[in-house]
Amino acid sequence: MDAARLHEYTEEMGEALSIDEVDRPSPSRSDHVVIEVEGAGWCQTDNHIIEGMWTDYVEQDLPMTLGHENAGEVVEIGDEVSTVEVGDKVICHPLMTCGQCRACRLGEDMHCENGQFPGLNTDGGFAEYLLTSERSTIKLDSVDPVEIAPHADAGITAYHAARKAVPHLHPGSHAVVIGIGGLGHIGLQALEAMSATTTIAVDIKDEALSLADRLGADHTVNSSEEDVAEAVEAITDGAGAEQVLDFVGADETTALAPEVVAPGGDHHIIGYGGHIHEPSQALVNGEFSFVGNIVGKYTELQELVALVEGGEMHLETSQYPLEEINDVAEALEHNEIEGRAVIVP
Numbered sequence: 001m002d003a004a005r006l007h008e009y010t011e012e013m014g015e016a017l018s019i020d021e022v023d024r025p026s027p028s029r030s031d032h033v034v035i036e037v038e039g040a041g042w043c044q045t046d047n048h049i050i051e052g053m054w055t056d057y058v059e060q061d062l063p064m065t066l067g068h069e070n071a072g073e074v075v076e077i078g079d080e081v082s083t084v085e086v087g088d089k090v091i092c093h094p095l096m097t098c099g100q101c102r103a104c105r106l107g108e109d110m111h112c113e114n115g116q117f118p119g120l121n122t123d124g125g126f127a128e129y130l131l132t133s134e135r136s137t138i139k140l141d142s143v144d145p146v147e148i149a150p151h152a153d154a155g156i157t158a159y160h161a162a163r164k165a166v167p168h169l170h171p172g173s174h175a176v177v178i179g180i181g182g183l184g185h186i187g188l189q190a191l192e193a194m195s196a197t198t199t200i201a202v203d204i205k206d207e208a209l210s211l212a213d214r215l216g217a218d219h220t221v222n223s224s225e226e227d228v229a230e231a232v233e234a235i236t237d238g239a240g241a242e243q244v245l246d247f248v249g250a251d252e253t254t255a256l257a258p259e260v261v262a263p264g265g266d267h268h269i270i271g272y273g274g275h276i277h278e279p280s281q282a283l284v285n286g287e288f289s290f291v292g293n294i295v296g297k298y299t300e301l302q303e304l305v306a307l308v309e310g311g312e313m314h315l316e317t318s319q320y321p322l323e324e325i326n327d328v329a330e331a332l333e334h335n336e337i338e339g340r341a342v343i344v345p
Ligand SMILES: [Zn+2]
Pocket: 042, 043, 044, 045, 046, 068, 069, 153, 154
């Protein structure tokens, strides 16, 4: 089968991956599931993997097939698989978890001590077939695997943060969403679907803010023209926002926390790249927290699939054949992809 593989780390996105002929995977464990990949979302994380940015965090054996946002049809199952069968359409949680460790037993899939992450430390979905496990698969009812694929990582990550924020968002509260991009626009919709809070969308681009407006944001703030802290203060009557979802994670956005987070509230970090440099006294005085977020739980992906199946989530996707994968890598590097790109192997 064809697979788009990384042979060496590079900054040259235009020739990052090569299409190799490799063996089709087959189940070697009784819980293994092989899917024919129908859609595999391209993600900024793929660009980072290509650049070698993840080598300090995970062990990678090159060459490796990338692709961690996978959905498709089950074509082969191990002897003990009972919850999916050949012919089922599924989306895959990005981590193949062990089910036995304490984190797994707590439902904290991302903290599994024995997990494998296809596309990050084992072969992923930019190929005709993907090897995964029963614990990772979620059956789809009516949605197209190609359309839902990016939710396997981008969607679940945004949903996970929104899910943590929602219990603190009573009617009359305020939530700020910073960065209405690929993840932020999903996070905004999750808040709208799950709470009666008043949402404030912040971005530097007018197009992003008009998308936020169409998706139900109550207020929009263009941070290249307005002072965000002043705008939030005016909208919240000086109270601040109980929850902030920061999909940018730059120095400038984390620096907003002391001024925009209501006392006792949370500033969730989902985007990354910058630093947090606030005076410790500001956290003591406001008793607010910075909260990290990494992907999400299997059960959260189930919930997100339910929202998608129910027509509650709108996701812009564009599709590309496997042969064009390096063009997609290059285009994303230059911020030229609208919504999420999905490779259709
Ligand atoms: Zn991703």
